[in-house]
Ligand SMILES: [Fe+3]
């Protein structure tokens with residue numbers, strides 16, 4: 001096998017893993033571009049004020065909009081969203097990375113946190 | 127001498143030549159950024175409508191503005207302007223590359239064209 | 253398995269675009285240039301490549317010095333035409349080949365090249381000034397653009413550009429579809445566009461370069477940028493992009509055509525070389 | 536002549552930034568992490584480098600996939616703080632060192648690296664999440680940032696990252712000012728942030744990596760990206776940036792400090808290594 005096939009990542013079909021390959025980046029391009037725009041505070045305000053209108057301005061497809069509207073992080077990432085960019089959508093909507101992760105694992109936040117080594121040490125108040 | 131000094135360009139002090147080094151790019155950054163903005167037709171209109179105001183919006187220094195106002199292509203390039211970007215300023219102002227070149231050589235356009243091998247063949251009407 | 257059928261080295265220049273758009277191809281001053289492309293255009297039509305890889309440089313129409321790539325690879329399905337400061341030229345956008353381009357990206361990165369991967373790229377006269385002289389619209393094949401920094405020093409060495417061509421050949425040979433690929437390297441031959449040396453041309457050196465490019469390209473890879481700039485003028489350093497084209501071909505090549513004409517500011521050179529491992533009659 | 540005095544490998548994570556900004560450093564959950572940085576912060580203060588080269592990755596805060604660099608080098612006099620989607624953090628901009636950075640650009644390009652040269656770059660948690668744990672403001676030294684693509688595959692090989700470190704060392708040794716340079720490589724150790732494998736950590740592998748990084752880094756350079764992702768989770772491939780730091784050091788190194796803590800989502804690792812060719816008592 002050519003060296004590049006060994007090196008280029010995502011060839012080993014790792015379980016439950018969606019390596020962010022060029023193919024995925026290409027498919028998720030428009031979605032990620034929309035989400036990247038949320039690094040601008042005015043854009044965050046505009047998105048929060050009217051999610052649908054903001055997504056329309058970024059030409060998202062109906063399927064893409066539906067995944068955002070449903071906060072379906074698992075679907076968004078399978079589709080081609082990059083997790084580091086999807087957290088910008090989540091952050092704008094007040095959803096934390098821990099909440100995203102619990103959802104992707106099909107758990108409640110409490111169930112997920114109980115699996116964390118540091119969880120016992122963490123004040124659970126917040 | 128280290129290989130990189132041989133390779134990095136602009137070490138041989140070529141006569142009448144201003145190699146576009148990092149140092150020059152750094153010094154001319156603001157000037158080149160202003161000129162690069164003229165790849166947008168609305169910006170070209172705005173610049174033509176009021177050169178001074180447009181340059182102020184791009185925070186050019188008085189010295190930078192003066193060189194543009196004087197169409198002093200030689201000074202602009204010595205200063206740090208890149209010739210491929212300065213032609214965007216010239217083009218917006220209706221000045222051709224041949225005119226820029228003649229000026230940089232201290233010649234009239236006719237004098238310069240007379241030095242060109244192809245000039246004899248060229249219809250001189252336009 | 254894909255294969256490289258041959259390559260073209262050619263100058264590029266805004267003046268060529270201007271002459272084309274003003275319909276000056278039959279003008280006395282421009283006819284020698286336009287006619288010179290005829291045989292290469294015919295060859296390209298006959299050879300009918302499935303894909304064209306084009307090595308060129310962006311003249312600050314897509315990239316600025318806020319983030320100027322040493323190497324940039326366009327991986328999109330389409331590449332739009334740039335506005336260089338006097339309006340977009342009236343040509344259809346270029347079609348890309350995303351699948352091949354991403355394969356090329358994988359292969360180049362594994363081979364220790366560091367391209368900036370561009371899903372959006374706009375094309376300037378580095379490609380578009382000479383493309384209409386090489387083929388008619390609609391563009392006959394998808395184009396994969398690779399932009400090399402030859403503007404803001406440090407620029408890659410001549411040897412590095414040659415090695416890039418070898419790495420492109422390697423990638424093409426690894427590709428699992430039966431594509432016939434042509435490669436084009438563009439860049440003005442002798443010219444300098446600034447200072448008292450504005451208008452410098454060196455016909456002798458340009459032809460020496462064309463000789464060596466065909467039969468002994470290694471000789472050109474050991475020259476420094478100052479060597480190029482001294483012999484051909486500061487802006488002629490872009491000739492190193494022809495070496496990328498040459499690096500992608502077989503060691504020995506068949507010359508299809510060669511042409512040179514230096515009327516005003518730039519040595520306009522043109523060379524088409526066929527790979528000797530290609531037996532396909534249509535080449 | 537400049538010299539590299541030592542290097543630091545460290546995780547980076549938005550959660551560290553969050554904990555810092557919420558003043559959770561003495562919180563039971565975060566205290567082990569923050570305390571772990573104490574000895575390295577002390578060492579850095581004592582060693583007082585004149586310049587810090589930082590290898591990190593941008594998480595789509597400066598660059599997007601329209602043009603995503605495999606390597607990007609910040610050459611500005613100042614590097615602004617990025618807004619990652621929840622407001623800029625309240626820190627002063629980083630000071631750069633344009634003169635050294637352009638030297639580094641020249642040396643890297645001559646050594647066949649193809650960085651995108653950035654006169655404007657904004658810095659995200661790849662650097663900023665851990666910088667306040669390594670030193671106090673005002674930032675004690677200029678920082679030269681090098682961003683590596685570890686996000687959008689293809690990403691550079693582990694070996695290439697190591698070689699980049701060697702090339703940085705080479706450039707530092709060519710520099711004609713007597714600078715004492717530290718190098719930092721950042722990147723989360725084991726972690727995966729998506730899918731059912733979200734939250735995956737592998738303490739055993741992380742520590743094996745730390746062992747080998749110190750004494751046998753070559754062993755880590757032959758692993759493929761899939762090896763890294765299988766052992767540490769998909770996002771942990773950014774560990775290859777630690778190899779750049781290691782490649783810039785002497786073959787043998789003095790361990791200053793090592794720390795590991797994996798409370799929630801990411802293996803937080805930290806190692807500081809001094810170069811054995813440095814006799815300066817302040818290191
Ligand atoms: Fe050019």
Ligand SMILES: [Fe+3]
Nearest residue numbers: 592722723773
């Ligand atoms: Fe990271």
